[in-house]
Amino acid sequence: MHNQIAEFINKNVNGANAIINELVAGVGDKSITVESSKILETCSALKSSQEFDFNVLQVVSGTDYADRIEVSYIMASFSKNLELILKVKLPRGDKHNLPKLNSVVSVWNAANFLERETYDMIGVEFVGHPDFRRILCPYDWEGHPLRKDYVVQEKYLDMVVNPPEKNNTYDQMFGRNLKLEIGDPKKVSASWKEDVEETADEAKDGE
Amino acid sequence: MSTHNEHNENEDKIILGDQEILKSDLLTLNMGPQHPATHGVLRVEIKTDSEIVVEAIPHLGYLHRCFEKHAENLDYRGVIPFVDRMDYLAAMSMEWGYALAVEKMLGTEVPKRAEYIRVIVAELQRIASHIVFFGTYAIDLGAFTPFLYVFQDREEILRLFEELSGARMLYNYIWIGGVWNDITDDQLKRIKSFIDRYEEDLKKYHSLVGENRIFSDRTANVGILSQEQAFDYGATGPVLRGSGVKWDLRKNRSYGLYDKLDFDVPVGEGLKGTVGDCWDRYHVRVREMFESIKIIRQCLDGIEEGPFIGKVPKIIKVPAGEIYLRTECPRGELGYHLISDGGKTPYRLKVKSSCFTHVSLLPILAPGQMVADLVATIGSIDIVLGEVDR
Numbered sequence: 001m002h003n004q005i006a007e008f009i010n011k012n013v014n015g016a017n018a019i020i021n022e023l024v025a026g027v028g029d030k031s032i033t034v035e036s037s038k039i040l041e042t043c044s045a046l047k048s049s050q051e052f053d054f055n056v057l058q059v060v061s062g063t064d065y066a067d068r069i070e071v072s073y074i075m076a077s078f079s080k081n082l083e084l085i086l087k088v089k090l091p092r093g094d095k096h097n098l099p100k101l102n103s104v105v106s107v108w109n110a111a112n113f114l115e116r117e118t119y120d121m122i123g124v125e126f127v128g129h130p131d132f133r134r135i136l137c138p139y140d141w142e143g144h145p146l147r148k149d150y151v152v153q154e155k156y157l158d159m160v161v162n163p164p165e166k167n168n169t170y171d172q173m174f175g176r177n178l179k180l181e182i183g184d185p186k187k188v189s190a191s192w193k194e195d196v197e198e199t200a201d202e203a204k205d206g207e
Numbered sequence: 208m209s210t211h212n213e214h215n216e217n218e219d220k221i222i223l224g225d226q227e228i229l230k231s232d233l234l235t236l237n238m239g240p241q242h243p244a245t246h247g248v249l250r251v252e253i254k255t256d257s258e259i260v261v262e263a264i265p266h267l268g269y270l271h272r273c274f275e276k277h278a279e280n281l282d283y284r285g286v287i288p289f290v291d292r293m294d295y296l297a298a299m300s301m302e303w304g305y306a307l308a309v310e311k312m313l314g315t316e317v318p319k320r321a322e323y324i325r326v327i328v329a330e331l332q333r334i335a336s337h338i339v340f341f342g343t344y345a346i347d348l349g350a351f352t353p354f355l356y357v358f359q360d361r362e363e364i365l366r367l368f369e370e371l372s373g374a375r376m377l378y379n380y381i382w383i384g385g386v387w388n389d390i391t392d393d394q395l396k397r398i399k400s401f402i403d404r405y406e407e408d409l410k411k412y413h414s415l416v417g418e419n420r421i422f423s424d425r426t427a428n429v430g431i432l433s434q435e436q437a438f439d440y441g442a443t444g445p446v447l448r449g450s451g452v453k454w455d456l457r458k459n460r461s462y463g464l465y466d467k468l469d470f471d472v473p474v475g476e477g478l479k480g481t482v483g484d485c486w487d488r489y490h491v492r493v494r495e496m497f498e499s500i501k502i503i504r505q506c507l508d509g510i511e512e513g514p515f516i517g518k519v520p521k522i523i524k525v526p527a528g529e530i531y532l533r534t535e536c537p538r539g540e541l542g543y544h545l546i547s548d549g550g551k552t553p554y555r556l557k558v559k560s561s562c563f564t565h566v567s568l569l570p571i572l573a574p575g576q577m578v579a580d581l582v583a584t585i586g587s588i589d590i591v592l593g594e595v596d597r
Contacts (some may be wrong), residue, residue, distance in 0.1 A: 025526035025549070027312050055438045059531070061557040063546055074531050074544060074559070078438065078454050085531055085544075110441030113567040121275070136268040136596060145273050146555075178280065 002030045005052060005084060012045045013038050021087070031072070031085035039088050040102040043073065046084070047107050053077045054084065057104070060114035062122030064148045068092060069099055071124055090124065095143075103129040121146040233261060236578070240269050244347050244582040247592030251569065253581065260581055263573035265566050270596040278556040283309055283523040284383060286556065291377040293558065294594040296339050297537045299332040299368075302381040304534040307462060308543040309383050311532060312525045316517050321385035322464050323510040327398065328368070328380065329463075330499040330506075334405070335364045336537035337492045340589045344489065345416055347586040348425050353416050360405055367394060367401075383523065385516030399507055402500045413493050417486075426489060427480030430572045430584035434483070440571070441564045444539025445495065446588055449475040449488035456535040468505050470498045485587035492589075524551055538562055538589055558597060562590040 002020050009018040009032070016038040021031045034042050046054045059074035073086040090099035103126040104111045115126045116135040123144035126132060133139055142153045152161055234257075239250040248269035254262040274293065278286045290305045291298040303325055310317060317325075338361040342354035365375045371394065372380035372387060380387050416422055432442065437450040447454055455472040457465040473494035475487030527549040533542035539561025546555040565588045572584050 024528050026528075027314065027526055028528035028530040031529065056441050056443075058441060058533070058540075058542055059544055059557060059559045061544060061555075063555045072544065072557075074542070078452070081459055083531065085529070108441065109439045110564055110567065113563060117563075121273075136271040136273075138268070145276055174280075 001082065002032060002084075005046075006032055008049060008051065009034060009042055009045065012049075013041045016042050018042075029083075029085055031087050033087045033089065036071075036088040036090055036101060039073070039086075040104055040107070042086065043075075043104045043107045046075065046086075052082060052084075053079050054082070055079065057108040057110045057114065060104075060111060060118050062118050062124055062146070064092070064122060064146065066148075069122060069124060071101060071118065071122075073104070093123070098123050098125045100125045100127055102127055105129055120144065123147060238581075240266075244585060246343060246586070246590060247595075249566070249585075249590070249592055249595070251573075251581075251585070253573065253578070255578060258577050260573045260576050260578060263569050263581065265569050267563075267566065268596055270592050272597065274597045275556055275558065278553055280552060282551050283525060283553065286553065287382065288377065288379045291379060292593060293560065293597055294336075294536065294538065294541075294562070294591045295376055296591055297332050297336040298376060298378050299328045299381060300336075300534065300536040301541065302378065303329055303463075304532065304536070304541045304543055306381050306383050307534065308530055308532040308545050309523070309525060312528065312530055312545065312547065313383070313519070313523070315384050315519055317385055318514045318517050319511050320389075320513040321515045321517070323506050324386050324390050324515065325381060326464050326468070327390070327503055327506045327510075328371070328386075330502050331364050331367070331398070333499045333537045334496050335361050337496050338364075340492055340586075341412070341416070341489075344586045344589075345422070347582050348422060350416065350419075350422065353412060356408075356412060360401075360408065363401055367397065370394065382516065384519035385514070387516075389515045395507055395510065398503065402503055406497065406500050409493070409496055417490060417493060423479045423486055425580075426485035426583055426587065429480075429485045429576065429580045430587060431481050432483040432568065432572060436568075436571060437483070440568050442539070442568060443561050443564070444535065444537070445488055445491045446539065446561075446565055446568070448473065449491045449587075450483035451475050451477075451487075456533060456540060460533075462534060464506070465502075468502050470502050473498065485583050488587045488589075522551060524549065525553075533559065536561065538591065538594070539565065560594045560597060562592075562594040563597075565590055566595055 006018040006020050009016050016034045019033050021033055023030060046052055054075040054077045056076045056078055057073065058076050059072065061072050063070045069090045069092055071088050071090065075086065076083050088101065090101065093099045101124055103115055112131065113135060115129055116133065118124055119126060120134040120136050121144060134141060143150050154161060233254045236253045236255055237250060238253055240248040250266040252264045252266060253260050274289050277289055287302055287305060290301045293301050338357045342357045345353040368378060369375050371390060372378040432450050434450050434452055437447050437452065451474050453472050453474050458472055473491050475482050475491055477487060478490065479486045525547040527547055529546040531542060531544045533540045541561060542559030544557040545553055548554040568588060573581050576584065
């Protein structure tokens with residue numbers, strides 16, 4: 001099925017450059033990667049095609065890798081009973097220069113909330129979205145929590161986010177152990193702070 | 208409900224009874240986050256022209272815990288209790304979907320007995336979850352008594368689950384490879400007597416509530432969702448079926464034992480009004496309960512002796528790759544997009560939550576309704592905020 005879809009995309013969308021991602025370990029689902037600039041054209045072609053008829057968008061989600069961000073569009077056809085994971089690769093960008101993608105709200109209205117969530121969690125800007133703001137975090141939150149190097153902000157509206165008296169010693173131990181085990185901060189996704197006062201923790205543990 | 212008045216000096220000039228002339232300044236109302244009719248901490252900002260809703264903007268995130276971030280730090284078994292806390296009214300179904308996704312990646316064989324137990328508990332959970340809908344929806348529309356009746360039945364299911372798993376709502380019962388503990392013959396007998404009694408009672412409840420003139424007047428022709436809109440906005444589950452689409456993952460992309468079981472997929476027919484209105488969504492859920500009873504009855508007849516958990520390695524390491532697996536939960540399709548890099552924890556676990564997509568229906572369903580009908584509409588799409596915000 002993936003061969004036919006990739007062929008279809010390459011035939012109908014100029015420069016989409018669809019490539020099938022084969023299974024790494026022989027289990028799971030295959031996916032198709034296309035050029036990030038052609039995502040809108042690809043989606044509308046897939047939705048309007050007689051052959052596949054992807055009439056429902058199920059998921060827009062992002063994954064943070066060390067060198068790139070992958071945004072997955074998972075779509076389904078309820079008439080042909082198909083499922084497709086479509087991916088685009090983007091640079092990671094930084095705080096002031098988030099990676100950009102064309103919005104697909106004009107193709108499926110379901111994308112409205114899903115793209116807002118992706119922006120909120122991973123930090124990808126969707127160009128042409130009708131109502132572009134955060135959705136799950138507060139509207140003036142900083143940072144994008146599902147990035148692997150995310151550290152939670154210290155203060156939000158004069159409120160301390162993780163006040164020390166509410167810190168759980170075991171959470172901190174958990175974060176420290178993770179760091180010891182894995183080492184590279186980019187690979188660890190726990191939002192720990194740099195070495196919380198060890199002595200204070202030990203005193204608490206001893207009690 | 209807190210009100211905040213913008214300009215309302217022309218209030219005495221409103222002429223009621225004719226909508227053409229009924230044009231006043233807009234009033235902004237905040238429905239929620241602590242409003243009983245929003246079924247949790249949902250805030251809907253509504254702009255009203257006298258009593259007619261012009262615009263409804265949902266604000267989410269009051270229950271946001273970033274479960275997906277937590278999952279990246281936990282081993283594959285440790286994710287299950289967190290999964291429970293998404294849709295806390297249907298925790299068994301949440302667990303099953305996750306367990307299936309990991310099992311498929313690992314290639315684990317699930318023993319026959321465990322499959323039967325899973326179907327039984329998942330369908331009991333569907334009944335329990337629809338009972339909450341039934342009771343609270345009647346409360347939303349002003350009928351308090353049905354709530355008291357149906358919650359007695361829910362109590363029976365919860366007590367059974369408590370015996371099975373040790374918890375009333377957040378079970379951690381369905382594990383990767385099978386289930387945590389075996390079900391006893393005595394419990395199976397009790398399930399049998401429960402569904403026999405409940406089937407009769409449910410008919411009574413439905414004739415008291417669904418066929419009631421006041422109830423059907425309040426819900427028929429209200430909040431109509433057409434088929435095209437349902438597909439466009441990605442609606443699934445009872446909301447999609449209420450709009451007349453015969454689509455159920457248990458039939459169309461079968462998992463577990465469902466392909467061997469005999470049941471129907473009820474769809475909205477517009478018996479009291481138009482196809483896709485609130486009454487249709489209510490009726491789909493009620494008929495689904497009867498189908499669940501049918502499924503449980505077949506499983507009770509077919510259940511086999513044997514082990515209840517398969518062979519799973521002590522430390523689960525999922526091979527590198529990704530999977531998207533969806534299951535039919537009481538509130539709609541639940542999808543897990545699991546990406547693994549071959550380690551002990553998921554690299555990324557994205558949850559497709561049906562409630563989240565259903566909230567995005569509010570801005571198109573609400574305009575043109577009375578405020579009281581908005582309550583009926585929110586109730587009929589049956590959201591659980593734990594799953595919306597995750």
